[in-house]
Amino acid sequence: MTDLVYRLAQERHLATALPGPNSEKLTARRRAAVAAGVGSAVPVYVADADGGVIVDVDGNSLIDLGSGIAVTSVGASNAAVAAAVGEQAEHFIHTCFMITPYEGYVRVAEELAALTPGDHEKRSALFNSGSEAVENAVKVARLATGRNAVVAFDHAYHGRTNLTMALTAKSMPYKTNMGPFAPEIYRMPMSYPYRDAGVTGEQAAQRAITRIEAQIGAASTAALIIEPIQGEGGFIVPAPGFLPTLVEWAKANGVVFIADEVQSGFARTGAWFASEHEGIVPDIVTMAKGIAGGMPLAAITGRAELLDAVHPGGLGGTYGGNPVACAAALAAIDFMREQDLPARARRIETAIRARLEPLAKEVNTIGDVRGRGAMIALELVKAGTDEPDAAAAKAIAAQALSEGVVILTCGTYGNIIRLLPPLVIGDDLLSEGLGVLEAAVRTGAGSAT
Known part of the structure; x- marks a missing residue:
């Protein structure tokens, strides 16, 4: 990273007791x-x-030391992002991509195809939040496979909408007394090295696979969804071999492997995506938070055959891929790459x-x-x-x-x-x-x- 010029003095200063x-x-x-x-x-x-x-x-x-929960990776008022937002807002703030599309959305999708793991043909769809991205990744997996069951893991956090609450493990404060939740969601044990002493990544993965096959059946499983490094659940990094073993099983059984990189994506973990640390290539990656320098934007990027299996109109939303947010994302990605x-x-x-x-x-x-x-x-x-x-x-x-x-x-x-x-x-x-x-x-x- 080159020396940066900051707009505000980079210093800790207390003028009052907190809160003031x-x-x-x-x-x-x-x-x-x-x-x-x-x-x-x-x-x-x-x-x-x-x-x-x-x-x-x-x-x-x-x-x-919080970055708005891993959002403002490029800074909370990054000059390049702010300039891109202002320039786009001068032209148009909204048209709805589903009505009159625009280049910014396409350019973001092109960037995501280049940045996400794997050199296969990819497609993307843009949304507003991480929860939306996760919901739509599950929709794609279910439609493309014709199966219903989705496997999530202990300590997972995937959002606060109805489907994502079902995927999220922790009850309070995220889901207590807010059910009933979406059906056909199953939870399996996670690799948690600190509390799993002596269990290798491969052994932990096989433990989960054995339960999936016994309790659900591979032929009924549409997707596995997992954070390569868990976020709200405690920054849990699974033992080496855990993720590759799950990916191998999913591939062998026609199960869509979804990597939830909402918190861990966009340079946060020392790679563009945390999946890269173990060399795994997810079928679908969900993204949000750091993608657009603080503007609300989320995305799913995945294998072309999966996302293209969805009929026109099956994916989208009024504000998904807002042009101002897309401009911010392009500026933020350029900054991440340049620096x-x-x-x-x-x-x-x-x-x-x-x-x-x-x-x-x-x-x-x-x-x-x-x-x-x-x-x-x-x-x-x-x-x-x-x-x-x-x-x-x-x-x-x-x-x-x-x-x-x-x-x-x-x-x-x-x-x-x-x-x-x-x-x-x-x-x-x-x-x-x-x-x-x-x-x-x-x-x-x-x-x-």
Whole structure:
């Protein structure tokens, strides 16, 4: 990555305690206007953001280690993306691709064909959100195979719409009391190396395959859907061999293999897509988040014979592939390529591991440090055990925020600290943010004796 010029000073600065008075006023207004079911992890309101910082309405400048959940990889106000959005908006903001199409949609599809794994002939369809992408990938798989059953995995997160809630593993807060859910969804055990000690990737895959064949039958299975690195479930990286074994079985049995790369795609893990780390070629890839520099856009890209099996009108949506979002995506992809952000993500991983792996040896409340690229997690456990400690994760995140660093938690058990810094964050700012996190871990978790 070349030296970047930032619009905002890349510094941590606290003008008030957090949340500040202006944020508190907005919180009061919010309670009277916004549905309680829409949560926010951080009680500060943003006025500006750039590079690796978020500036709130009270003038506090916070280090951003969350990227809006892996969305603002190129920065929250990337100049190239902003210019592309403005230029497109001057011409037309919407026509609906299903009515009067436009080149931007086609150009995005061409880019996705080139970037996603595999050199087979591909087709793409564009949508608005990751949930939509997942729903449509399942639709394609079911129609193309003539089968109904879809296999998802433990700890999976695929969205909050009805079908994707069924695919998502965690009940609270995503699906509790919101059923009934879409039928013909089956859950299989995941490879979770930290909690699967001694089980190889191939063995974990065969465990799942044996259950699929016994409980569903290969001939009834339309698709396997899996995140190559699980996101909300805890940044779980399956053991080597797990994904290739599943892909091999799917191919042998005419089952569509769907890689959900909504969170892990677009340079986040040190490759354009996390699937590349194990050399797998999915039949369909679902994408969103980092695709368009913060504009709402999602996509599915897959084998031509699968997507072309759907009749005209079977895929689409009024806003899917909005022209402004397409312009943003093209600018973001160009920026990622020009700045070699996959390589930058790998350097970020090196920097994070250099700080957190020694910390894990120092304290006895970090069970695991894992992830790839700029997608790294700490699994927190009660001292000297492997029992999940969600309270510690919450306390550490709160302590970091009080000192001006935004970090996120996740995990089936709520005990994961996840780091998703913008890929354009400067080395010094990243180091400073990690220092705050280290201190919070020591304070909140205690040192080993």
